[in-house]
Amino acid sequence: MLDSSMNVWMVILLSLLLLSAVFAVMIRDLLKAAIALAAVSVVLTVIMFLLGSPLAAVFELSVCAGLITAIFISAISLTKPGTQEELAAKRRLRLKRFIYLPILLVLIGVGLWLAWPSLKLDIAAVGTGAGLSVQQVLWDARSLDILGQIIIILAGVFGVVVLFRGRKAR
Amino acid sequence: MSDMMLLFPIFVPVFLGAVMFLVPGKAKWVKEALLLIGTAVTLVVSILFFGKNMDFVLPWGGFGMDLSLKLYQFSSFILLSVAVFAFLIALYSVVSMKGHEQAKKFYAYMLLTLGFVSGAVLANNLIILLFFWEGLLVLLFAMIMTGGKKASPTAVKALVLNGVADLCLLLGVGITVFISGTAAMDKINLPMDFWGSFAFALMMIGAIGKAGSMPFHSWIPDAAIDAPLPFMALLPAALEKLLGIYLLTRISLDLFIFQPGSGMSIAMMTIGAVTILLAVMMALIQKNFKRLLSYHAISQVGYMILGIGTALPIGIVGGLFHMINNAMYKSALFLTGGSVEKQAGTTDLEKLGGLGRKMPITFTCFFITAAAISGVPPLNGFFSKELIFEGAAESGLVFYIVALLGAFFTAASFLKLGHAAFLGKRRTEHDNVREAPWPMLVPMIIIAAGCILFGVYNALPLNNLIQPVLGAKLGGESFAGILPASWLLAGISVGVLVLALANHFFGVKRTKSGLGAVDHIHYAPGLKTVYKWAELRYFDPYNIGMVIVGGISKVLWWVDRGIDWVYDKFTVRLVNILSLGIRKAHTGSHRLYIAWALGGMALLAVLVAVLI
Amino acid sequence: MPALFLLIPLLGVIIINLPGRKIGNRMAVWAALAVAIIQIGMAVTSGSMVWQGLAQVVSLPFGASLQIDLFTAVVLATTGLIAAMSLILDKNAENPRSLYFGSLVLVTMMGMNGVVMVRDIFSLYVFLEITAVASFVLISINKERDPLEGAFKYFVMSAVATVLILAAIAILLLTVGSVGFKAVADNLSAGGVSPQVIVALILFIAGLSIKAGLIPFHAWLPDAYSSAPPAVSMLLAGIITKVTGVYTIMRLITDVFSISSIMKTAFMVLGAVSIVIGALAAMRQDDFKRMLAYSSISQVGYIILSAGLGTPLGFAAALLHFFNHATFKSLLFVNAAAVESRSGTRQMSRLGGLASKMPITGGTSVVGFLSTAGVPPLSGFWSKLLIVIALWQAGAYFYAVVAVLASILTLAYFLIMQRRVFFGKLREGLESIREAGAAAVVPSLILAGITVLVGLLFPLVLLLMQSQGLI
Incomplete structure (x- = not known):
């Protein structure tokens, strides 16, 4: 493809x-x-x-x-x-914190590159949900997930209410 | 008579014994009545049983462990003897134990013992036999413990020694059942191949250990001092001998094919001969009535083992005859000892003397039974010993000579004992000693009369009780008779007795006292040191065993310390170090934690990659 | 019927939060409790004819996507039980935010029920997220410093888990073309094990291991458990991590990745490492709840070890230990909450001799820890025995020995705990302490009762398991 x-x-x-x-x-x-x-x-x-x-x-x-x-x-x-001092301190900390990130990225890249041929990820071979319209996918095949999403939003709302509303009162 | 009746001699005494524990301690005569009823019922039942053949089988534990009881000629004879002795000794102990603080427990154990002995005698299944046998071990321990606090080391000693013997029996039974494929005693008849001999030897050790042969003997003299006297008359003198020799005869005659001149026969005769000689030598020098008797209880077992060990009909008949005779005169002797103790307050021979006048009936009974054990014709001991002598002489001259030596020392020691206790000068503090009460005298008199009866009319026990046990093996022969078969051997025996008498007079003249009659042997050069060591118990197999065990336990103690260290110190430290390390590794940094998780995933991937 | 397990809690949340009508904090918890109890009833009766009959009369949505089998029913009942206990315990803390607490517990219940009932890896992910989000909020519901830190760590680690799981789902979707359990399983068994699937598998296992708190994926767990409010840590330890991590692993083992020897080894190694290191770590903790957290890791190790064995008996033992662990570990957390609320501290070095003052708490905690250590005749003994037997039968002798030896460690650290907290001399300053209130005593008595009863009536449990064809 x-x-x-x-x-x-x-x-x-x-x-x-x-x-x-x-x-x-x-x-x-x-x-x-x-x-x-x-x-x-x-x-x-x-x-x-x-x-x-x-x-x-x-x-x-x-x-x-x-x-x-x-x-x-x-x-x-x-x-x-923040003030200049705070920013300076944070910058030092950040540098320290992320010093390994490039190395990690390079390592993962090399690893994947080496592993790729043996993994033989044949993406083209399969189609996903081919032939179904978006509407069908959302409301028929994955209706449970929609309910799940609603509940996640509910949980998120509670989270916002619990964690952030009180601060104003204080 | 239903075969169910076979349960009576087992369960009636056991039940009454259990009831005994419930009797309030203060109730007068209830416990005595229970004891007498229990023993009397058993006696009546076993008289009814006598000469009958009965079988009772109750499928029980599975795997061939049936509750199988068999009454036949031999077991009915032993059962009857057991019941007679139990009844007589019960009668005696009702008086002698009066006021004893442990009397109730003692009576209860006595009844339980009676029931268990009956069970062991009637058992027709080796597993059931073992059950009763081991029960007796516990009861033995418990009965010695009634002697009070000082008795507990002796009780432990008895438990250990008998326990070792019982363990051998257990092993022997295990091997026997394994080889023969059945535990039913009347179905086993094994040849003496390697494993057969091994099993036989183990079971023999169990049997002679119960009978109190060397080297399982050393608790008996201690128990003589520590345990209540009726215990001695009941168990080491009578019941245990009966039971041990019964089993020995069973395995020799029925369970295994036991041939004269075989290795096992010689081994058994050697054990018998050694037991005779060593125990009687120890008896000779004792200065305590009961202790002296107890060594004879050991020595006499030697005769029985020697007799049965010959594997000749004459020897086996002699051994069995000696068993019943010994049970009679030995228990009677213990009972006289008990009377003396009860009336004079001591059994220490140095404090006794001249009691014959004060206690004429006791003295008479003692005289008869002592003569019987020494083998004075025409008492029962003479005839049974003659039979054993003949068997021994036929099997090997050494055994005969040792047996003869034993007879000499037996006579000498009883001359000394009688002289020291009943003759000679009476001490002033014994001026008020009186004859023992009748319930104590009756059993002695009955038994002493029995000694005379079984001697003069030896056809009665031989033809009716003993010879049928051997049945066909005997080939119709009978050893009964007014006079022994071999004039030569009888003459020698009488000669030995005369020698013993002469020796006694020599000794008395030398030391001017009855007690010192054998001092010239005791303090003879060479023997003196040996005796000293023996008195210090250097030769006590229990003590030697304890020293060895002590050494092993010391080594094991160090091993155990090492294991302890591993458990208590090393492991705890290791766990602590690991635990602290893990705790310190959790720094609280989520970056570290993520790294762990990713590292874990990488390890997982590596693991999977390796496994593929 | 399965949809009811989602719809009833949803209804509960809506009722509690109905605008306009002022429903009190107290009522909110009661309402949530009612929902939890209804759930227990429904789960226990889920196999009965009544529901089948009802299903023919009324047709509810999602019938095809949600399914209930024995395993599911057990977990649903356990969820209801622990949620109910947690709600009762919350009254102990006199939480001013009970309204939100009740709602959030219902949301987590919905999430867990969904996780348990779905048969589709994508939906599984969605419901895992519901549970996770609700849990973050629950942990930090009091907005104190430590809980926020604990919640943050949970959040971060959970995000990592999410990434891993999503990546795994994506790869599976690419290779298999479908996300239903059955379809994936069929495809896997038909096509053999390809490298992509193995990668997906490793990612999935790693993600779920984070959720379950297996070592070395566990590090968020002690912080989250120990810092959370009492009722929440009980909920987390008793059921949330068990459902989101342990149940999912067990379910995927049985339904999707039919267990191969490689998977077996991977799970058993993970389980054994968790057992040992969790127990070792618990040994030297000073914080009561932190110690319980490590103990939890160790016990989860048992479940994974047994389930990873792949034999029917191993699975049955794991399921039994799942239930038992939920009850006795919750019991211990209730007791920890009781001690904390009365003495004001969780540090064992500052406690001592409380058994004289708090006899019920002390007594039930003995029941709890003995059961955890596997002492007969309590419930934990039987499940551990089954686990060891299963291991032994399967020839995994080394693991069996590890399992037994770790029980000794378990007993050791709990004895240390019991001695430092409940036995010994009463520490100064604790003279005026009283037995905990009904809100703590009632759950601990109920849970201890279950522990003892399951232990004593184990023959019945065994019969039940036999009748269900588990063993």
Whole structure:
């Protein structure tokens, strides 16, 4: 299914994805981190489009890149910036903390590269849910998961209520 | 008569014995009545049983462990003897144990013992036999314990020595049952091949250990001092001999094919001869009435083992005859000892003397029974010994000479004992001693009369009780008669008795006292040291065994310390170190924890990769 | 009927939180308790004809996706039991947030019920997440520093587990093309074991091991257990980690990855390591609840070891130990809560001699720890005995010996605990201590009663297991 030009694009996009993700984790400014996360979502959207899953791509773009980033940014705007000393201390700590990350990434990359041929991941061989419309997938085949999602949201709401409402009162 | 009746002699005494424990201690005569009723019922039942053949089988434990009882000529004879002795000794102990603080327990144990002995005699299944046999071990221990606190080391000694013998019996039974494939005693008839001989030897050790032969004897003299007197008259003198010799005869005659001149025969005769000689030598120098008797109780077993060990009909008949005779005169002798103790307050020969005038009936009974044990014709002991002598002489001259030596020392020691206790000068503190009460005298008189009867009219026991046991093996021969078969051997025996008498007079003249009659033997050069060591119990197999066990236990103690160290110190330290290490490893950093999880996954992957 | 196990708690949550009507904190807990008790009743009767008849009359949604078998029913009943005990215990703490507590317990119940009943790896993941999210909130419900830290660690480790499980599901989806248990299992057995599947398997096992707290995936567990509020740590230790980790592993072993010798070895090694290291770690803990947490790790090791054996008896023993462990470990957590609420500390070095002042707590904790250590005739003895027998029969002699020796360690650390907390001389400053209130005493008596009864009536339990074809 994937031709060679596609492969080149995929490699570029995946690298971009990885880069944005590392950036999101490493950057010290929360605002920039949120934007980097949005970038991850955007790249992911593009990948999904290319792989022929437009619906998932739309969800990803609207919810993750759009909505969540908006929430993050509005939340960050409510915080106050730290002092210079605090920032300096945090930077040192961060460097110490992430010093092994590149090494780890390289190691995993090498490992996967070596292991790839023996794994023989034949992605093209199977299709997923082929022949079913999105509607069918969501409401017939996976209706239980929808219920599950609702309950997760419920739990999340309780979490927000429990953990964040009291702070105002205090 | 239903075959169920066979349960009577077992369960009636056991039941009454159990009831005895429930009797309040202060109730007068209830416990005595129970004891007498129990023994009397058993006696009546066994008289009814006498000469009958009965079988009773109750499938019980499975695996061939049936409650199988068999009454036939031999067992009915032994059962009757047991019941007679139990009844007479019960009668005696009702008086002699009066006021004894442990009387109730003693009576209860006595009844239980009676029931268990009956069970062991009637058992027709080796497993059932073992059950009763081991029960008797416990009862033996319990009965000695009624002698009070000082008796407990003796009780332990008896338990250990008999326990070892019983263990051998257990092993022997195990091998026998394994080889023959059945535990039913009347179905076993094994040849003496290697395993057969082994099983025979083990069971023989069990039997002679119960009878009190060497080297399982050394608790008996101690028990003579520590345990209540009726115990001595009942168990070591009578019941245990009967039971031990009964089993020995059973295995020799029925369970195994036991041939004259075989290795086992010689081994058994050797044990008998050694027991005779060593025990009687020890008896000779004793200065205590009961202790002296107790060594004879051991020595006489030697004769029986020697007789049966010949595997000749004449020897076996002699051994069995000696068994019943010995049970009679030995229990009577113990009873006279008990009378003396009760009336004079001591059994120490140095403090006794001249009691014959004060206690004429006791003295008469003593005189008759002592003559019987010494083998004075025409008393029962003379005839049974003659039979054994003949068997021994036929099997080997050495055994005959040893047996003869035993007879000499037996006579000498009883001359000394009688002289020291009943003749000679009376001590002033014994001026008020009176004859024992009638219930104590009656059993003695009956038994002493029996000694005369069985001697003069020896055809009665021989033809009716003993010779039928051998049945066809005897070939219709009878050893009964007014006079012994071999004039030569009888003459020699009488000569030995005369020699013993001469020796006695020599000794008395030398030391001017009855007690010192054998001092010239006691303090003879060479023997003196040996005797000293023996008195210090250097030769007591129990003590030797204890020293060895002590050494082993010391080694084991160190081993145990080592194991302890591993358990208590090493393991605890190791666990502590590991535990602390694990605790310290949990630093609380979630990054570390994630690393662990990923590392764990990697290890898992490696494991799977290796396994594939 | 299966859908009821999701819908009834959902209804409960909605009723408790109905806007407009002010329903009190107290009532909220009672309502949740009622739901839990209904769940026990439904689970116990799940095999009866009544429900089958009902199913023909009324058709409920999700009938095809949710299924109940014996294993499921046992776990559902246990879930209801422990949830009920936890709700009772919460009244002890006089939690001002009982409204939320009740709701969240119901949410976790929904999550666990879903995990237990689904037959589809993706749905399994969804319900695992429900349980996890609700658990984070529950742990930190009082917003104190330590619980927040514990919840954070749980959150982080859980996120790792999520990533691993999702990756595994993705790979399986790619290779198999379906996510139903049956479809995956069929495909696996038909196609043989391919490298992709093995990778997926390892990822799945690792993820679930984090949830179950197997060593070395366990590190979040002591912090979370010990810092959480009493009722929550009981819920976590008694049922949540058991369902999300242990049950899922057992279910996947039986239904999906039909156990191969490689899997067997992997699980048995994981189990044995957890048993030993968990027990060793418990030995030197000073914090009462932390010690219980390590003990939990060790006991979970037993379940995994036995289930990983792959024999029917091993599975039955694991199931029995699952139930037993849920009861006696919850019992010990209740007692820890009682001690903490009365004395104000969990540090064993500051406790001592409480048995004279708190006889019920002291007594039931003896029952609990003896059962954990496998002392007859309590319930834990029988399940451990079955485990050892199963191991021995299967020829896993080494593991059998490890299992037995670790029982000695278990006894050792619990004896240390009992001596330091309940026996010995009463420590100064604890003279005025009283027996814990009904909210703690009632659950501990119920759980101790179950432990003793299952032990004493074990022949009946065995008969039941035989009649169900388990052994």
